[in-house]
Amino acid sequence: MGEAERTATEEIDLKGESGPVVEFRNVTIGFDVKPVLDDISFAVDRGETLIVLGPAGCGKSVLLKMVDGLLKPERGSIRVFGQEITTMPERELFKLRAHIGMVFQESALFDSLTVEDNVAYRLHEEHMAEDEARKRVEEALKFVELEQAIDKFPSELSGGMRRRVSIARAIITQPDLILYDSPTGGLDPITSTTIIELVMKQRDVSHTTSLVVTHRLQDAFVMATHRYDREKGMVPIPKDGPERGIDAGTKFLVLNDGGIKFHGTTGELVHSEDPWIKEYLA
Amino acid sequence: MPFKSPEVYIKQTIGSIQEYSILCWAAISDVFSGPRYWADIFTQMDSIGVGSIPIIILTGFFTGCVLALQSATALTQFGAVSKTGSLVSLSMVKELGPVLTGLMVSGRNAAGMASELGSMKVTEQIDAMRALGTDPVRKLVVPRLVATIFMLFFLTIIADAFGIGGGALMSVAILGLNGNAYLHDSYRSLVHGDIVQGLTKPLFSGFIIATVGCFYGIKTTGGTQGVGRATTQAVVVSSVFIIVVDLLVTRAMIGIFGS
Numbered sequence: 001m002g003e004a005e006r007t008a009t010e011e012i013d014l015k016g017e018s019g020p021v022v023e024f025r026n027v028t029i030g031f032d033v034k035p036v037l038d039d040i041s042f043a044v045d046r047g048e049t050l051i052v053l054g055p056a057g058c059g060k061s062v063l064l065k066m067v068d069g070l071l072k073p074e075r076g077s078i079r080v081f082g083q084e085i086t087t088m089p090e091r092e093l094f095k096l097r098a099h100i101g102m103v104f105q106e107s108a109l110f111d112s113l114t115v116e117d118n119v120a121y122r123l124h125e126e127h128m129a130e131d132e133a134r135k136r137v138e139e140a141l142k143f144v145e146l147e148q149a150i151d152k153f154p155s156e157l158s159g160g161m162r163r164r165v166s167i168a169r170a171i172i173t174q175p176d177l178i179l180y181d182s183p184t185g186g187l188d189p190i191t192s193t194t195i196i197e198l199v200m201k202q203r204d205v206s207h208t209t210s211l212v213v214t215h216r217l218q219d220a221f222v223m224a225t226h227r228y229d230r231e232k233g234m235v236p237i238p239k240d241g242p243e244r245g246i247d248a249g250t251k252f253l254v255l256n257d258g259g260i261k262f263h264g265t266t267g268e269l270v271h272s273e274d275p276w277i278k279e280y281l282a
Numbered sequence: 283m284p285f286k287s288p289e290v291y292i293k294q295t296i297g298s299i300q301e302y303s304i305l306c307w308a309a310i311s312d313v314f315s316g317p318r319y320w321a322d323i324f325t326q327m328d329s330i331g332v333g334s335i336p337i338i339i340l341t342g343f344f345t346g347c348v349l350a351l352q353s354a355t356a357l358t359q360f361g362a363v364s365k366t367g368s369l370v371s372l373s374m375v376k377e378l379g380p381v382l383t384g385l386m387v388s389g390r391n392a393a394g395m396a397s398e399l400g401s402m403k404v405t406e407q408i409d410a411m412r413a414l415g416t417d418p419v420r421k422l423v424v425p426r427l428v429a430t431i432f433m434l435f436f437l438t439i440i441a442d443a444f445g446i447g448g449g450a451l452m453s454v455a456i457l458g459l460n461g462n463a464y465l466h467d468s469y470r471s472l473v474h475g476d477i478v479q480g481l482t483k484p485l486f487s488g489f490i491i492a493t494v495g496c497f498y499g500i501k502t503t504g505g506t507q508g509v510g511r512a513t514t515q516a517v518v519v520s521s522v523f524i525i526v527v528d529l530l531v532t533r534a535m536i537g538i539f540g541s
Contacts, residue, residue, distance in 0.1 A: 070409050094415045108410035111401075122414050169414075 019082060020045050021177055021209045022067055027076035029062060036062050038258040039076070044211060047249055049203050051220045052213045054255035055280075060213040061105060063255070064179050067211060068102055069093040081176070098122075101170030102179045106186075107162040109154040109169070115141070116150045119168045140168040144198055160191035167198055171206075178202065178210040184219050196222055197234045203249070204228040217281065224250045224266040254280070302497050308419045309427050309493065322425035330391050330426070331433025335440065341386050342441030345378055346370055346448030354457050364467065366459060370449035371468035375480040377532075379442035384487030384524040387434055389517055392495035395426055396516035399499025400509040408500065423496040431488035438484040475539030482535065486527045494520040 020043035029037050036059040044050045052060050065071040066078055069085045078085050083096060109118050116137050117124070123133040141147045144164040154162055163183060170178055180199060184192035196219050202208055204227055214220055222234075224247055229235045239245035246266045254262040254269070254277065262269060262277055272278065286294070353369045399422060402408050408418050446468055453459040498516040502508045 065409070068413050070412055090412075090417065094412075094417070097413055097415050100413070102410070102413040104406045104410055104413075106405060108406040110407055110410070111405075121416075125414070125416055 019043075019079070021048075021081060022211070023077075023079040024063075024066075025077040025079075027066065027073045027078060029059075029066065029071065029073045035074070035258055037073075037255070040255075040260050041076075042253055042260060042263050044209060046209055047207050049210045049212060049223070049247075049250045050253055051223060051250060052211060052253045052255065053215070053217065053220055053280075054261075056215060058255045059258065060215070060255060061181050064102075064181050064211060064213050067177075067179055068097060068100055098173065099176045100179065101173070101175035101177070103163070103166045103170045103181060103183050105181045107154070107159075107166040109162055109165055111154055113153075114150075115146075115152050115154070115157070115165050118154065118165060119172055121169065122173050136172055137168075140172040141165075143171065143201070144168045158191075160187050160194060163187065163191075163195055164198065167195070167202075171202060171208075174206065176209065178208050180210065180212040180214075182213055182215065184214060184216055192216065192219060193222070193234075197228065199223065200226060200234060201228040205230070220252070221266075223247070224252075256280075298501075301501065302493070305419065305423065305497050305500070306493050309423045309496075312417070312420045312424045313428060317420070319421055319425055322421065323428050326425045326429035327433055329394075330387065330429050331437060334387050334390055334433070334437055337386050337390065338383055338437045338441050339444050341382050342374070342379065342444035343448040345382060345441075346374060346445030346450075347452045349373055349378070349445070350449035350452035351456065354453070363457065364459065364463065366453050366457065367446075367449065367464035367467035368471035370453075371446050372471055372476060374445035374449070375442050375472060376476050377480075377528075379445055380438050380480055380483035380487065381524065381528050383434065383438045383441045383484065384491065384528075385521055387430070387437065388487075388491045388520045388524060391430065392491045392516045392520040393513045395492065395495030396499040396502070396513045397509055399496055400502035400512040403500060403502045404505055404509060418500070423492070423500075426496055427489065427492040430492040431485055434484040434488035434491070435481060438481065442480065475535065479532070479535040479539065483528060483531050486531055487524045490523045490527060491520050494523060 022044040024043070025041050026039050027037060027041070028035050028039055040063075042050075052063060054060050062071060066073055067080060069080075069088065069090075072086055076086070080096065081099065085093065085096065088096070109115075110121070113121070116134070119137045119140055120128075120133045123136060128136075137150065138147060141150055144167050146161060146164050146168065149157060149161060149165070154165070157165065167183070183195050183199060187195065199210070199212060200223055203210060203223075212220075212223065225237055225245055226234050227237050227247060237243050237245050237247060244267075248265075251265055252262060252269045253260060256276065261280075262272060262274065269277070270281070272281075349370050350366055353373075354363050354366050357363045357365055357369070399408070402411075402422075408422075411418050411421060446465075449468075450461060450464050453464045454461045495516045498512040498519070502512040504511070
């Protein structure tokens, strides 16, 4: 590794010691005349899971893509791992993205590659030995309980299986931040529960900082009130325990009409007096 | 569909030219720096080059046949039917071989590139590629650019050869000319400048086909309908570019070689 490259990597604050893992300050972005997101500010601390809620078209996916540097805001500052990404050139962003995993709305698997090649894509780009890469792929597929599909093509998989492969691809390098863009969108309730369980498993086993965009309130509240147990799977957090039935590391961000309607804990959200929030949650 | 105001239309056109120029510059600079995706380059060479051989052979052969028949009709009036070989070879090597090969490959591959990259764009595969740390220009555009320029050069030679062969067949079988005389006349009439001119054009055409096809693919919006629109635009724009650039290269070559 060259001196310049080493310095750049060291500047990435993976431990979140110098502040939040993700920080938005007065961010505005728009595609036509009216901004999609207007002057929004929030932060995500290390180990936190931020669930982003809001009606369709309110800018949830746009927000997630800005965190990964796939879209640049018109105004404002976005810091990820302590680095300002709004002015960062694409070549530097590629290095930063090595620490970020992203699950896309429609899975975005590469049609021409097998499940193995899709999951190992980043490892192949890093020129990892074939045997080692295969081992890592098998581990990632085991995590999402899809080992049997390793040689299949995406077109041979169901929607839920594609989403699980997408999660395996995102977690294979054990990233320090995971972005889930509507991981349960378009899936039936049973498959959605399986996906949410995987998101929860990643949260509770690896304690990875994550942003989860969803429009399904049910999924959001399952995540906030359940925990992954290695033996029993998804279990409710006891209401009479110290956490009072709510995962303390899971917070909510509600977007509407270009702005932040709510940012806080699960308890604060359900007890909010804001009429719009009340109606939205009803 | 609502009419656009002239201001919006001009802004969009200038914006597209700017985006196209940025893509071309990024692709050219990536050709000369690593990492290089050799497997993708060879795959594209196979798809664009080897896959286009049948249509290039057919196009070249039948164009040569028609050219021999048409030119013989005109040359007979001047008693110069023996010059058919010369006319066919000059026309094929300098003009029809490069242009028709460019147009045929444009129809086949600019469309293919626009639809393939367009589908990847609308299903977020290009964003996924960026998110996984890969530069889409380096991974998708550069292999297509290198493969198209390299293979179009050889496809043009094949089209020229089959065109001259087709002309020879017509001249011998229908016009009753001597085969040896035809080929000797064809060979003798071609000079260094003609060959250089004929083989410079596919380099430009290859660049146009790959960059225009990839540009319309990468900037596709609007779902499957957008993919269809991008495909049509890629073929139309690259075909027009090929003909316009053909004129400019021809004029430049006449300036350099004098004929």
